[in-house]
Amino acid sequence: MTLPSHETHIPRRTLLGSIGAAAGAALFAGEARAADPAGAVLDRTSSIRITRLTPHICRDRVYVKIDTNHGISGWGEIKGVVPTVAAALASSMFEMLDGQNPTRIEHLWQVLYRAERNQRGGAFMLHTIAGIDMALWDITGQLWGVPVYRLLGGPLREKIRVYPTDKAIKVGSGPQPQSGNPDQIERMVQSVRNAREKVGPDGTVMFDAHSAVPPAMLIQFAAAIEPYNLLFLEEPAVPGNIEVFKRLKQQIRIPLAAGERDRTIWGILPYLAEKVLDIVQPDCGYTGGISQMRKIATLAEAYMTPIAPHCTQSYLGMTASFHVAASVPLFLIHEAYDDELLGTIVKPHWKRTDDGHVTLPEGTGLCVDVNETALAKVAADPNYKYRWRGPKLDADGGVVDY
Numbered sequence: 001m002t003l004p005s006h007e008t009h010i011p012r013r014t015l016l017g018s019i020g021a022a023a024g025a026a027l028f029a030g031e032a033r034a035a036d037p038a039g040a041v042l043d044r045t046s047s048i049r050i051t052r053l054t055p056h057i058c059r060d061r062v063y064v065k066i067d068t069n070h071g072i073s074g075w076g077e078i079k080g081v082v083p084t085v086a087a088a089l090a091s092s093m094f095e096m097l098d099g100q101n102p103t104r105i106e107h108l109w110q111v112l113y114r115a116e117r118n119q120r121g122g123a124f125m126l127h128t129i130a131g132i133d134m135a136l137w138d139i140t141g142q143l144w145g146v147p148v149y150r151l152l153g154g155p156l157r158e159k160i161r162v163y164p165t166d167k168a169i170k171v172g173s174g175p176q177p178q179s180g181n182p183d184q185i186e187r188m189v190q191s192v193r194n195a196r197e198k199v200g201p202d203g204t205v206m207f208d209a210h211s212a213v214p215p216a217m218l219i220q221f222a223a224a225i226e227p228y229n230l231l232f233l234e235e236p237a238v239p240g241n242i243e244v245f246k247r248l249k250q251q252i253r254i255p256l257a258a259g260e261r262d263r264t265i266w267g268i269l270p271y272l273a274e275k276v277l278d279i280v281q282p283d284c285g286y287t288g289g290i291s292q293m294r295k296i297a298t299l300a301e302a303y304m305t306p307i308a309p310h311c312t313q314s315y316l317g318m319t320a321s322f323h324v325a326a327s328v329p330l331f332l333i334h335e336a337y338d339d340e341l342l343g344t345i346v347k348p349h350w351k352r353t354d355d356g357h358v359t360l361p362e363g364t365g366l367c368v369d370v371n372e373t374a375l376a377k378v379a380a381d382p383n384y385k386y387r388w389r390g391p392k393l394d395a396d397g398g399v400v401d402y
């Protein structure tokens with residue numbers, strides 16, 4: 001399909017810009033409609049263009065800024081990729097974004113994802129696209145003067161339930177041996193028991209197995225914690241073999257949740273089709289951003305499965321995720337941690353409430369302010385230089401999952 005010229009070429013934008021008077025613009029739009037049916041889609045977003053992409057490496061992540069010719073800039077967060085690599089990849093992808101209309105978010109997502117068949121998918125590509133996608137939504141929301149969740153269909157709730165809070169606690173496990181002795185299992189059970197005592201019978205307890213408890217031990221453990229009524233047991237196994245999840249689902253009577261390491265609708269689909277998950281946990285920063293996270297939520301909705309978004313992003317990526325959480329029907333609870341250092345860089349426009357929620361983001365776009373001076377300060381501090389976390393080792397020195 002050939003796009004109308006105002007969606008493809010800069011010269012037309014210049015032409016539009018030269019028509020100063022509103023009456024002139026209206027006359028032009030009317031004439032365009034009469035002469036060219038595609039002119040009917042002409043609106044105030046038609047002349048905006050991406051002019052620059054700037055990646056800012058900051059500790060273990062990259063904040064990416066996208067500028068436009070309309071003086072509007074958007075921000076996104078890339079995490080879970082070596083930051084120097086993420087910055088280089090985002091800069092390289094700018095080749096495909098330069099001069100494009102940033103409001104064509106889904107189109108640009110497809111451009112980036114399908115640009116090179118042998119690089120499609122995977123953490124490096126999807127996490128980087130996520131940051132760019134957030135920035136495009138940020139720009140588009142600002143352009144229309146609304147928070148992003150308004151562009152996603154509007155809010156389905158007045159506040160977003162989060163954890164950890166006084167009444168919602170998640171405990172978890174590090175790597176465990178292939179077969180557990182009673183005292184090894186009891187230590188994990190005790191952490192669940194303590195959490196339940198702390199939140200009381202009207203509170204929420206979750207357990208994160210971090211894919212680090214081998215299946216045989218997890219089955220024993222899950223049987224032992226049944227009396228404590230967990231909201232979910234997270235990451236019961238390493239993603240990759242659906243048969244392992246099927247075996248666990250057959251033998252565990254606690255709701256199972258996973259999805260933080262599955263990045264697209266195609267990654268999530270097998271869990272739903274095989275009915276092995278009760279809750280899906282997309283991470284806005286890992287799934288390719290707001291665009292793909294929303295699709296995952298819709299896919300899960302078709303299976304009557306709520307999302308409980310995973311989130312270890314700072315307030316930028318977290319707020320992007322809140323916009324999705326606000327605007328999908330089946331939502332359970334959202335992970336949300338404060339990061340003191342990164343909190344000096346990104347100021348979000350929502351508040352935590354006393355009843356374990358956050359208010360809906362207020363403002364336009366993502367509804368965050370980025371302090372570029374504070375960002376530059378952290379970025380320049382050698383103490384925050386990224387280092388690989390490295391593998392977890394078993395008692396015998398072998399590498400184990402986590």
Ligand SMILES: [Mg+2]
Pocket residue numbers: 208210234235260310
């Ligand atoms: Mg987890």
